[in-house]
Amino acid sequence: MSEGISQPDQPQALEGHAGDKDLFSKFDDIIAMRQGLLDSGVEDPFNLVMEKVLSPTRAICNGRETILLGTYNYMGMTFDPDVVEAGKQALADFGSGTTGSRVLNGTYQGHKDVEEALKDFYDMDHAMVFSTGYQANLGIISTIAGKGDYIVLDIDSHASIWDGCAMGNAEVVPFKHNDIEAMEKRLRRIPEDAGKLVILEGVYSMLGDIAPLKEMVAVAKKYGAMVLVDEAHSMGFIGENGRGVVESAGVIDDVDFIIGTFSKSVGTVGGFCVSNHPKFDIMRLVCRPYVFTASLPPSVVATACTSIRKLMHGSNKRAHLWENSKNLHKGLKDLGFQLGTDEPQSAIIAVIMPDLQQGAAMWEALIKNGLYVNLARPPATPANMTLLRCSLCAEHSEEEVGEILEIFEKAGKAVGII
Amino acid sequence: MDRAEVDAKIREIAEPFNKKGVTITEETSFQNDLEFDSLTVMDFVAEIEDEFDIIISMNQQAEIEKYGQLVDAVTKMQAD
Ligand SMILES: Cc1ncc(COP(=O)(O)O)c(C=O)c1O
Numbered sequence: 001m002s003e004g005i006s007q008p009d010q011p012q013a014l015e016g017h018a019g020d021k022d023l024f025s026k027f028d029d030i031i032a033m034r035q036g037l038l039d040s041g042v043e044d045p046f047n048l049v050m051e052k053v054l055s056p057t058r059a060i061c062n063g064r065e066t067i068l069l070g071t072y073n074y075m076g077m078t079f080d081p082d083v084v085e086a087g088k089q090a091l092a093d094f095g096s097g098t099t100g101s102r103v104l105n106g107t108y109q110g111h112k113d114v115e116e117a118l119k120d121f122y123d124m125d126h127a128m129v130f131s132t133g134y135q136a137n138l139g140i141i142s143t144i145a146g147k148g149d150y151i152v153l154d155i156d157s158h159a160s161i162w163d164g165c166a167m168g169n170a171e172v173v174p175f176k177h178n179d180i181e182a183m184e185k186r187l188r189r190i191p192e193d194a195g196k197l198v199i200l201e202g203v204y205s206m207l208g209d210i211a212p213l214k215e216m217v218a219v220a221k222k223y224g225a226m227v228l229v230d231e232a233h234s235m236g237f238i239g240e241n242g243r244g245v246v247e248s249a250g251v252i253d254d255v256d257f258i259i260g261t262f263s264k265s266v267g268t269v270g271g272f273c274v275s276n277h278p279k280f281d282i283m284r285l286v287c288r289p290y291v292f293t294a295s296l297p298p299s300v301v302a303t304a305c306t307s308i309r310k311l312m313h314g315s316n317k318r319a320h321l322w323e324n325s326k327n328l329h330k331g332l333k334d335l336g337f338q339l340g341t342d343e344p345q346s347a348i349i350a351v352i353m354p355d356l357q358q359g360a361a362m363w364e365a366l367i368k369n370g371l372y373v374n375l376a377r378p379p380a381t382p383a384n385m386t387l388l389r390c391s392l393c394a395e396h397s398e399e400e401v402g403e404i405l406e407i408f409e410k411a412g413k414a415v416g417i418i
Numbered sequence: 419m420d421r422a423e424v425d426a427k428i429r430e431i432a433e434p435f436n437k438k439g440v441t442i443t444e445e446t447s448f449q450n451d452l453e454f455d456s457l458t459v460m461d462f463v464a465e466i467e468d469e470f471d472i473i474i475s476m477n478q479q480a481e482i483e484k485y486g487q488l489v490d491a492v493t494k495m496q497a498d
Pocket of ligand 1: 132133134135137158160201205230232233261262263269270271
């Protein structure tokens with residue numbers, strides 16, 4: 001699942017209304033819902049502007065100095081001096097952009113270097129870099145699972161996964177979130193000779209819960225399915241080498257594809273797939289979202305490459321991020337907030353709100369007190385919950401986590417949630 | 419199982435999901451009349467799949483709007 005503002009991850013057909021005026025009439029319900037929220041007087045949660053970014057954890061938002069607790073800058077790499085310097089150098093040496101596809105004039109030395117860095121990071125044979133993580137999922141899934149193949153996936157999957165499924169025309173079979181038995185039942189019923197792909201995420205970003213990958217990957221293998229795991233929200237801090245839940249669950253060797261992104265822990269933009277499949281390189285010719293778009297700018301791949309290599313040695317930062325996650329989880333629980341997981345499982349802590357109105361009021365109270373979190377609301381959330389999603393950064397200090405808890409207490413009491 | 423038996427079984431499964439007690443006919447629409455959201459659809463479909471030991475992929479679900487179409491589809495699938 002993703003924080004898709006006001007739409008669910010799973011694409012849905014919108015119904016037209018009688019007396020339609022034009023193609024935009026199908027959005028009337030969404031327009032009314034948004035207007036209703038704004039009319040109630042709250043600051044628009046989806047129109048925040050960061051006028052100045054002071055550090056990975058601080059910015060000036062709508063004129064106020066604000067602690068950032070809703071970015072995916074988990075490892076705080078965006079202002080790392082080596083990362084910034086690498087980007088400046090590449091900008092000077094290679095120019096501002098490639099103006100071409102990876103398969104034509106868009107592969108520079110930097111693209112090769114970042115793919116080498118990914119191979120080293122994951123200890124895998126192949127790495128392929130896309131322009132975003134969205135396109136990595138879209139491209140790999142739609143290319144390998146086509147008409148007549150079956151995709152078995154978790155119902156809470158990210159929008160980019162759903163869109164990849166739809167684009168490839170495979171038979172799509174979802175199962176209940178993290179339910180091993182429901183997944184197995186579906187795999188068992190698929191015709192034995194059909195091609196099968198199981199798609200899972202290491203960390204699910206709405207509630208910050210992790211998948212039982214040890215069991216699930218074993219079941220997938222038992223039925224001869226290939227396995228793709230999206231590790232967007234775990235890179236750099238879950239698993240001994242930061243390779244994700246696949247590593248901490250001990251199944252990395254049984255997984256066929258790992259999808260990841262540069263837009264979170266790596267601190268820039270871009271996406272990738274790593275794999276040990278002997279024929280993997282053919283993807284570069286047959287995967288349309290790789291071929292028919294321009295490659296990443298030289299400065300972006302240079303920052304990504306430097307960041308990934310630094311993340312390989314980031315064990316101190318990793319430990320501090322986990323401390324932050326545990327402290328925030330415990331603090332919020334002690335204050336009486338209802339949380340998405342009983343124990344902290346990742347760097348995302350989701351605070352469950354009673355309803356959208358109180359969620360929006362709470363969000364506003366937090367931002368006015370100088371704290372930014374993500375507001376996630378139905379239908380983009382599991383079980384139609386309204387969530388305040390907090391994502392921690394390795395650069396949040398212990399004192400800052402204390403400050404965050406004070407703001408939560410003040411806002412929660414003012415809104416009447418605790 | 420013949421169509422009547424499949425129909426009876428699916429009606430039984432639908433009962434707890436039919437929160438407003440809508441009278442279900444062949445023409446009843448899941449989205450408009452029963453107002454099933456995507457999570458309800460998933461749970462409802464899962465129960466039917468388990469009962470008949472079949473798979474109704476999302477691609478197949480997209481073709482099914484009305485109750486009668488579901489009974490037809492399940493009757494055919496469980497016979498195969
Ligand atoms: C699980 C998951 N997969 C993929 C993506 C897409 O990543 P990107 O921002 O690089 O397009 C995201 C982030 O939005 C995500 O949360």
